[in-house]
Amino acid sequence: MTLVFGLLLLSGLCAVLALLLEAANTVFADYGPCRITINEGAKEFTVKGGGRLLSTLMDQGVFIPSACGGRGSCGLCKVTVLEGGGPILPTETPYMNDEELRRGTRLSCQVRLRGDVRLEIPEAFFLIKEFRTQVVGLKPLTPFIKEVHLKLIEPQEIVFKPGQFIQFQVPEYEGSSEPVYRAYSIASPASLNTEIKLVVTRVERGIATTYIHDILKVGEGVIINGPYGDFYLRRSDRPMVMIGTGSGLAPLMSILYQMAEEPIDRPCTLYFGVRSQQDLFYQDEIHGLMRALPRFRYVPVLSEPSLENHWDGETGLVTDAVARDVTDGSQLEAYLCGNPLMINAAVKLLTAKGVTEDRIFFDKFG
Template sequence: MMMTFLIAVGSLVAICGILALLLVIADRYLNDYGICKLIINKGSREEDVEGGSTLLNSLNSAGVFIPSACGGQGSCGLCKLKVHSGAPPVLPTEEPHLSPEEVSEHVRLCCQLKVHEDMELEIPEELFNIREFEGTVESLTDLNHDIKRLRVALPEGEELDIIPGQYVQIETPAYKKTPEPVYRAYSIATDPHDKTHIDLVIRLVPGGICTTFVFEHMEPGQPIKLNGPYGDFRLTDTEKEMIFIAGGSGMAPFLSMLAHMRNENIQRKVTYFFGARAKRDLICLDEMKAFEEALPNFKFVPCLSEPMPDDNWDGDTGLVTDVMKQHCPDLSNMEAYLCGSPGMCDASVVALTGNGMPEENIFFDKFS
């Protein structure tokens, strides 16, 4: 009886999934919404776009790039714009990311909003300065068993100024995992003195559209589209002692920040707590050692939560938040910078505030 019930439930779930997919396909390919007009900033700019796509993709196709760290999946909440007309009521997928005040001000997630008719919307002027490049994959370097460093050379004669901590979006072209190009966001790991390359640190996500393409299909010499830079994650200009917390590919923005500190002879004290499961998950140890030599007030503290017997590990062990609390019992006059998953960042905020750090002194870049 129980087996029959489970089979029935499984069949129902499968049928619902198929119906949802068919609805998406029907809306995308069968409904003809024609050409719709995007009326931007009270008519200062207008764009004609093909109806039926998301507002995010429609703007991208018109050369207007809106930040979206999750690549349009509705999980990061960054692609907020004010839409004054032409939009349906707020969708359930938008509600977790919108405050009541934002809803009253017509703020929407443009990755969730479909363009079915003419729309009037507001776009911050600074986003019109976001640029798109078609660079070239210069190299792909293994940092460990599931993380690569991707180096992109910008087109000859082009330069990109970045603030350490910012990110870019790269385009994954259509291939077997996606019928159309998609964008994903990655923090910039580049030394900001190098304006002709973009370095990204990418961890393989099983089944991930972009990471699978990078690991299985990308080769040096291939063209690659990217746009940016985006984001306001950056060092403050105070003299407060700093804590960095990240693991895995979350190291990317800190590589750029530390290079900036070295270049500008910034002598603020900083301790970087890097969390990994086992020794095989550590990355960039030689670079961290070089930064310690160049920055006398910098200390790198790797810690392993589950070291393997043959790791012969004599460093710190445990969760990165617990190790940080042991090293830094009083954080009342310090700042913290976090980069990683929402779970890691949230746990770090709890640990930091628990040891006395004011929440306004905590800055983070959450993966989505």
């Protein structure tokens, strides 16, 4: 007991010390001007040292994919550092394979600028933009989920693949002493390229979701950047299974709109898992998609159906319903989105049913 208490105390002290060091580093250290050279001079600039590479690049209009707001937990913000950047940190290595370690791949949110750096990034990153937008609608979809409708002001159009996400800038407010970024998938069709809709689940004491649910108002401006991500529809004739939980329905809706518009007539079953009847949303839209896509099947699955409202549909975990339905997955392609626990369980289930891993695509919201 004493040993456990001692260890807890020690790790608490270490965390406080690390925070103090980080704060002192930010406030007092002066690294002077630093030169950043990207792709052998395709872009070059001199910036004030001391900041994180990810945010410094963003200030210069170069956007590196990121889904965790720079907290070192998504592993997306990889760049190749050819020179400078200091030694790789223990927070980075879990996200790197041997080849990446050999090439000098780094998580740009973990690299502090203490001198000149030479970088290599995919050319495609230069296409990622920052957008000024205005809130034109805020609609509760369920007691915990809100739809945020943004009109693009500058630039006025966004080009994205259905399934991709943007980063939403939460400005400084009483819940956050600095602006933070969070990832939200685009729920609207890509053909509607002057506006986007996001579907945001409230997270208790969450910085972004408290701001979006309780503070953001229609008419206000919002800065976003993107698009990001490789969760999008692959071109094939394979039958598809889609599994979404809660706001994980968002990118699947965008993909389904794309299928209805082109049209892409593939057998497709959407399993949508929520707790009870009141958590189901976009039901009219889904029924519209069923009319447009003859081979599209919809299976809502409730884990705790309320007794007041009669329910004769599927019950249990969404993966239970998939397990009951899918016998041979060898021809299937799968698109999964939502909470990480569901996705881990779904990947395990689908691979056991014969879906090969290279045909399972997912976005984990966490």
